[in-house]
Amino acid sequence: MNKGSRIFVAGHKGMVGLALLRHLAARGYHHLITRSRDELNLLDQRAVAEFFAQESIDVVLLAAAKVGGIHANSTQPASFLYENLVIEANVIHAAFTSGTPELVFFGSSCIYPKYSPQPIKEDYLLTSGFEQTNEAYAIAKIAGLKLCEAYNRQHAMRYISVMPTNLYGPNDNYDLQNGHVLAALIRKAHEAKLNGLRSISVWGSGSPRREFLHVDDLASAVLALLDSGIAEGVFNIGCGRDITIADLARLVCDVIGFPGALEFDRSKPDGTPRKLLDVSKLADLGWSPAIGLREGIAATYADFTKNVQRMGYVDA
Template identity: 85%
Template sequence: MNKDSRIYVAGHNGMVGSALLRRLVSHGYRHLIARSRQELDLLDQRAVSRFFAEENIDVVLLAAAKVGGINANLTQPASFLYENLVIESNVIHAAFASGTPKLVFFGSSCIYPKYCPQPIKEDYLLTSGFEQTNEAYAIAKIAGLKLCEAYNRQHGTRYISVMPTNLYGPNDNYDLQNGHVLAALIRKTHEAKLAGLRSVSVWGSGSPRREFLHVDDLASAVLALLDADHVEGVFNIGYGRDISIADLAYLVCDVVGFSGSLDFDSSKPDGTPRKLLDASKLTGLGWSPTISLRDGIAATYADFTEKMQRTGYASA
């Protein structure tokens, strides 16, 4: 990949896509291509095929997806399965048909079995059953991964699939119903602080352990993969350490400045007991994360408060 490569970032308005754009711009890439959903509906196969035929794209970063936390996955399984299957199928096939030489497909650590040996290696995929709360999303992401593998095997492409751990950072979704755990905790504790509340309710028992990676570290990992020679296949991308949801919640309270108590609602599902990725395949290429969890949460909180001040989002 060189500075004149024509790079299409699918999903550029999302947390991952916007981080990729920031990284590419800061590294001097000059021909970045982005389309909003209004400009290009990735669910429309004909529109996607026409777009690729016209744009002469060298690299695709397929970060577009329907995403959400446990509640969104539980209540919208058909939408998660259908939309993600269609988006990835349309983009991956159109990239191949138009001769695009490089593609990175963004999956998720939720593709791995519920009760997986820890840390989780890429080889553990499909060795046992899924976590039911995100089964539809996991199946869709596995299908995208397998589609990339199939094109590599049948047509000699070098498409890459990356499986990030739990992500957070600027431009996250802070919605309390559909957002991921860290972003939701930031909003909950901030609003509780402003309202003078004595306690905040946290979904689940607090015992599950999760690994969190700042989205800017993910972007740096992707560029490292694209710059590596003769790389294809599946790569985990993780921070290397995990934390219990309870300890995460207390850390968020400390960063936000909320001094009340936390009430863990054990009637709500916990999801997978633990998810810690083995990213040694990637770190063996020379990459490592640089943003600590506390520093990353502080930066994300600053992003949230700026968004709140600009839009009134958090007071709704």
């Protein structure tokens, strides 16, 4: 990849896509190609094929996906499985048929078994069963990973897959039903502080452990991988440290300045007990995250308060 490469960022309006665009632009890449959903429906195979045939793309960053938190995953399994399968199949196949030499497929740490040994190495994939609440999303992401491997093996392409841990940062989804845990906690604590509430509700028991990575660190890791010249493989991307959901909620409240109590709603699912990634493959390349969790939450909260009206959260 060089500064003149034509780079298609699929999913450029999402949290990950926007971070990729910021980092690419900051490093002087000036042929950044984007399309909104209205301009290019990635579920439309013919439209995707025509787009690739016309654009002469050198690198694809496939960050487009249907995503959501534990509630969305568990209540919309057909949508998560179908839409993600179709998006990744359309884009990866069109990249191949048009001669695009490099592609990065964005998966998720939820692909790994529910009771995987910790920290989770890339080769633990498919060694035992999934967490049921996100099985459909995990299967779709595994299919995309395997599709990249198949094109590499059969056609000598240079398609790699990255498996980020739980992400957060600017432009996250703060919807209380369908968003991810850290973003939801930020909104809950903010609204509770504004409204003088005495407590906030936290889904589950608070005991599961999760690893969190700022989205800007993800973007820097992906560019480090592309700079390395690695042509294939699966790479975990995380920080190598985890925290209980209860302690995360306390940290968010402390950063925001909400002094109230936490009420754990045990009627809601916990999900996987622990999900800590082994990130030694990236460490061996010399990459490590730069943004600490408290620092990252503070920056994310500042972005949330700056943009809360634009995002349409009238009660925030």
